[in-house]
């Protein structure tokens with residue numbers, strides 16, 4: 001799927017060079033000539049990722065201070081929620097975490113809001129670009145700046161680069177969090193439009209078993225993998241145990257317990 005950067009001057013050109021994405025002339029209006037194309041546009045409210053509205057719905061933007069992220073921060077259930085239990089945040093523990101499938105950073109933001117330092121890794125350029133933009137704005141936002149100071153981002157493929165990312169960070173993570181895409185079942189008309197955009201860009205992450213292997217090599221304590229509740233585990237070693245919620249579950253692969 002092609003993603004082009006809308007030409008709005010030097011900032012957008014730098015973005016296109018950094019992520020090696022083509023530019024599109026503003027006058028051609030964001031890929032209107034090609035309904036399969038997606039675009040990144042630097043607007044006053046932040047970097048937005050969009051495409052043909054009938055196919056993909058509203059453009060996406062990462063905003064850690066508003067919307068779903070803000071709601072989950074206020075009412076999400078703190079350390080009682082599934083992700084916190086899976087990552088071992090019991091009794092005040094705040095492990096260091098790599099989120100090796102960062103996406104829009106929602107899970108990483110939850111973990112950072114509970115006190116963890118989280119290094120996010122995302123391999124799709126356009127997703128990494130909107131996530132980085134959201135992170136920069138969060139660092140300047142009084143309500144979430146403190147949380148955002150615990151988040152960092154690398155644009156890389158975790159399968160090939162996790163070892164190098166860890167070397168650069170200087171300390172191996174205690175926990176690696178994985179939430180690969182899961183192939184969707186029949187009811188594609190019911191798949192939310194922003195998910196369709198995401199699926200068009202990220203695909204079905206069919207190399208998840210290689211990702212699990214790479215994660216197991218770098219995590220000192222555990223790897224946690226989010227799955228739909230009834231989905232099979234990722235091909236590879238059997239999980240040590242599971243934490244099961246209403247719609248999703250975590251498979252947990254333990255090297256040693258978190259103290």
Ligand SMILES: C[S@@+](CC[C@H](N)C(=O)[O-])C[C@H]1O[C@@H](n2cnc3c(N)ncnc32)[C@H](O)[C@@H]1O
Pocket residue numbers: 100101102103104105106107108121122123124127156157158159179180181182202205211
């Ligand atoms: C389901 S989404 C993750 C959503 C994320 N947990 C959140 O809260 O926003 C999966 C993401 O993982 C990314 N991904 C999958 N395999 C990856 C890999 N090997 N390296 C880096 N990113 C990967 C995909 O590009 C996609 O953006």
